[in-house]
Amino acid sequence: MSLDLIVQSVISGLSQGSVYALVGLGFTIVFTVTGIINFAQGEFVMLGGMLSWVFFRLYGVPQVPALILAVMVATVVGALLYLLAIRSARKASVVSLIIITIGASILIRGIVSEIWREDFVRNGTDVVRPPYFTGENPLHFLGASIEPQRLWIVGTTIFVAIALHLFFSYTMVGKALRASSVNRVGASLSGINPRTMALIAFAMAAALGAIGGIVVAPQNTTYVEAGLMLGLNGFVAAAIGGFRSQLLTVAGGIGLGILEQFAIRVDWGPLSSGYADAIGLVVLVLVLLVRSGKLAAQERAS
């Protein structure tokens, strides 16, 4: 394994893993505040990327407003998911909530593919690529070539992670969210409305996913089914963090991304890179094996 291959894999993995980290953070925030795993989380990544392409290419919105608009629309969709579906099913069991969010996931996918179906046909393919944020010429570093977009992805993730940390530490709303994730009943006794908190959590998670989507789509392209794999890998990141620790979630996502890039770029003999998508599941099983005792105890406690 040569040095440039290692550098290349680590840098590509950092950007790839950043997206898993953002999706994982969405899972973690929703779970800590509401106790729900939102299986539609991956769709917001798809929505972000897809909408930024739609606004820019189809409706001629300038690039930066198109990106902002994409995140805003996805955030509204996340809020609507809570208001229309989750909140109505108040005493729902875990299974019901899983099925509701799975339903929402294919509903979102179906709507996107129906609305822009003819545009995909005109485009020649339903795999779309919004434009790069800045130039296309790769930078060279230690023998590896890095697309500028990868720097945008990593930079955005670092920025978002710091912003989240500040938000949870220093703002009233952030503190209220933290309070209701520690003790929902206690929080509501001290005047924190759990429904408002849940709404904020769902909207925030959608925004995080969509931000991941707009930065990664120019690099990886996006398509209607893209949310599935991203959602799964984001879930793995969140599972590494035990659906609790934001720091571990970010580390887990980035670790998974790097692992995946090594799997794709290094020649493993008979194991082709076609298997790379399976890595998330393998890691998930390992995490569950290692953490299952702890997670089960945590579930019993809650």
Added chain:
Amino acid sequence: MLARLKARGAYLAIAPLLVLVVLAPFDWFLGDYTTLLIFMGIHTMVTVGLCLLMGYTGQVSLGQAAFYGLGAYGSAILTTKYDVNPWLAMVSAAAITGAFAYIVGYLIFRLKGNYLAMATLGLGLVIVILFEQLDGLTNGVRGITGIPRLSIGDFVFDTAFRRYFLVWFFCLATLLLAQNMVRSRTGRALRAIHGSEAAAESIGVNSAQFKVKIFVLGAVFASLAGSLYAHNVFYVSPGRFGFLFSVMLVVMAVIGGLASIWGAIFGTAVVRLLSDKLLIELGGWDMIIYGLILIAVMIFVPQGLFVGLRDTYERWRLRRTRRGAVT
């Protein structure tokens, strides 16, 4: 009272159902729906496993299509590449799938809801990747053709009419097996777990073990159904066993009703009619409609549409008979 009515209803339902199943494939009865009915039978076998899993363990599998795919590919590979007898291939595929499900279930069932759902979702994706990548065994995305027909001695299940009876024989056998299990010691244990897991465990029910049993049973049903599918269309390819099919199976189970065995037929029939007749004319829209069904049913009748309707009807009937007794 309600329980006894329900129990009687379940057995009474079998007789007209049997008549319906026997009459259905004849042209003069329904018209030519035999192919559709064959798929209904096959999918019902998968759905009933899901209904049991969701109703009795409080968990959901989002990768049931993978077990179905394992059955189909198991039969296809063993019969075309190794010339194994189709019946033996079917049993072997089911055994392998069951063992596989046991390992997965053993790992996951110590945890609650969310993990099994995500793990089975991931499993479903990975199995499809394997079907695509293990080129030497599966012919990759091209799929496997030339799967032989099933036969008993000289009697070959070649026409759709014959295959229909074969499939529904398996389907009804599956339903009866499921019914017996629910009424057995296992079933009582499962209901106890459903009522209160802590209480059941305190009287010595190993809840994880029973849940794994249900999961494995559902996987074996799915695998058998997959084998029947392979011997009905004579061709398998990876695209058939993906995530959307898993979701469609969940839609069938949700319409049929959680924990309901006979509802599985109803749910499967509704979805098959929807997707084969209505949605083809609409052209697309299937994801939107299935998504809406999943959300709406879970919000308004979380026990499942068929069960919800049945319970409402029985409560109404009960109230009427009571009022009759008073006057």
